[in-house]
Amino acid sequence: MFENILLGFATAFTPVNLSYCFFGVFLGTFIGVLPGLGSLAAISMLLPLTFYLEPTTALIMLGGIYYGGEYGGSIASILLNLPGTPSAAVTCLDGNPMAKNGRAGVALFVTAVASFIGGSVGIVALMGFGPAIAQIGLSFGPSDYFALMLLGLVAAVTVGNGSVVKGLIAVVLGLLLGTIGTDVTSGEFRYTFGFLELRDGVSLVGMAMGLFGIAEVVSSIRGSKHHKITAKVTARSMMPTRDDIRRTLAPMARGSSIGGFLGALPGAGTVTAAFLAYAMEIRLAKDKSRFGKGAVEGVAAPESANNAAAQTAFIPTLTIGIPGSATMSIMLGALMIHGITPGPLLISDHPTVFWGLIASFWIGNLFLLVLNIPLIGMWVRVLQFPYKYIYPIVIALICIGVFSMRTSVFDVGLVVIFGALGYLMQRVGYSPAPLILGFVLGPMLEENLRRAMLMARGDPYRLISDPLTGTLLMLSAALLVWAILGGLRNVIRSRRLANMPPGEA
Structure with a gap:
């Protein structure tokens, strides 16, 4: 372990990797600050840039954008009551009241420290559990991988507050889009409809940019209103009191633990971790009436949780090749x-990639802590800049980035189509995240299923009779049935409430 850590820091401390780590963290924070845009949109937009970089450098930059965006989203939440990222919505509950009470500086300082502590706990968990999970993954066969990926997809759809039926529809659409292109087994073109540009399948970059770039920008333009920042943030106002420090230490520890655990689970992610950490603090508080009125614990706990979850989300993605969220896809x-x-061989076959990425997380989290406290004034000025000038630049960069990949106008057309699809899905209440998960996992799911069926000589019973495969398939079925029954129970309860007289309801 010690030798691997030294290898990682030797890789991360090269001038090129340090520069791209700084660039990723800075840009991720900038994108996270802008309401409506998040790290997912930023990663989608900058994915074409990684084609010209070394794999380790590319991942270091994308990783910096990811956890930088998680931190940046809290700044707009505190100052404007507009969450820059979904997980930062919890921070609005007490962060903005703190700003209205003249304590915006303290809230931003606590956010920076909580993000650093939560991120550090997540990195330690990644270092400790990542190699162990990879060793377990080496014993998996094709049928086990198929069942595990299916469980990941089902968990991503059923865990959370969204509609299970809509999530399943989005996943199936993603699976169908993943079948377009050349069949791996036969070499035949499938569902290309005569377009030679589709022989290699639908471009992941084009799909991601459309679903999470164009769609998010259009949605933000529709709902954006220019909010004026009234809170004043100075260096002196950022210093917390002794009472603030005493109140935040335990919530940071609890939030980091919750986020570190939930981040590694498919479908849980940063949003669930932040809400659960906040709910935990309310349950443990002696005076629950403080929450929602500027309780510093209500900022420390969710911020440490979502940053810890952002780090541990890399565990299943890197070690067994199963992303738990759209960003990890x-x-x-x-x-x-x-x-x-x-997958399991990533650590042994590409140690510089894995350990270099982990070492860059330490450096990136330190960058966040050291840089963003003095840069708070700059982020405040960014939030005061009219969005009508920012969004056209973002759309232009998306189109240029897609066109530069293969100099193909067809790819730009795909971005427009997926942008329209993503916006339509948002308007009718469908999340595009399950679609991208299904699209990324679909080809691997199909390939492992076909291998497993070949080994079983076409007998599905032999597939189910395998102890690990059968257990994972039963878990998937149980999770799906549980989610559907829960949805039906909510529908029945809402109808009963609607039919009750106003006084009884």
Whole structure:
């Protein structure tokens, strides 16, 4: 372990990797600050840039954008009550009241420290559990991988607050889009409809940029209103009191633990971790009435949780090749674009990639802590800049980035189509995240299923009779049934409430 850590820091401390780590963290924070845009949109937009970089450098930059965006999203939440990222919505509950009470500086300082502590706990978990999980993954066969990926997809759809039926529809659409292109087994073209540009399949970059770039920008333009920042942030106002420090230490520890655990689970992610950490603090508080009115614990706990979850989300993605979120799907796609197959052999076959990435997390989290406290004034000025000038630049960069990959107008057309699809999905209540998960995992799911069926000589019973495969398939079925029954229970309860007289309801 010690030798691997030294190898990682030797890789991360090269001038090129340090520069791209700084660039990723800075840009991720900048994108996270802008309401409506998040790290997912930023990673999608900058994915074409990674084609010209070394794999380790590319992942270091994308990783910096990811956890930098998680930190940046809290700044707009505190100052404007507008969450820059979904997980930062919890920070609005007490962060903005703190700003209204003249304590915006303290809230931003606590956010920076909590993000650093949560990120550090997540990195330690990644270092400790990542190699162990990879060793377990070496014993998996094709049928086990198929069942595990299926469980990951089901968990991503059923865990959370969204509609299970809509999530399943989005996943199936992603699986169908993943079948377009050349069949791996037979070499035949499938569902290309005569377009030679589709012989290699739908471009992951084009799909991600459309679903999470164009769609998010259009949605933000529709709902954006220019908010004026009234809170004043100075260096002196950022210093917390002794009471603030005493109140935040335990919530940071609890939030980091919750986020570190949930981040590694498919479908849980940073949003669930932040909400659960906040709910935990309310349950443990002696005076629950403080929450929602500027309780510093309500900022420390969710911020440490979502940053810890952002780090541990890399555990299943890198060690067994199963992303638990849409952002991790893009990271997985970036690895595959560079010819690196995520999974148990990643650590042994590409140690510089794995350990260099982990070492860069330490450096990036330190960058966040050291840089963003003095840069708070700059982020405040960014939030005061009219968005109508920012969004056209973002759309232009998306189109230029897609066109530069293969100098193909067809790819730009795909971005427009997926942008329209992503916006339509948002308007009717469908999340595009399950679609991208299904698209990335679909080809691997199909390949492992076909291998497993060949080994079983076409007998599905032999597939189910395998102890590990059968257990994972039963878990998937149980999770799906549980989610559907829960949805039906909510529908029945809401109808009963609607039919009750106003006084009884």
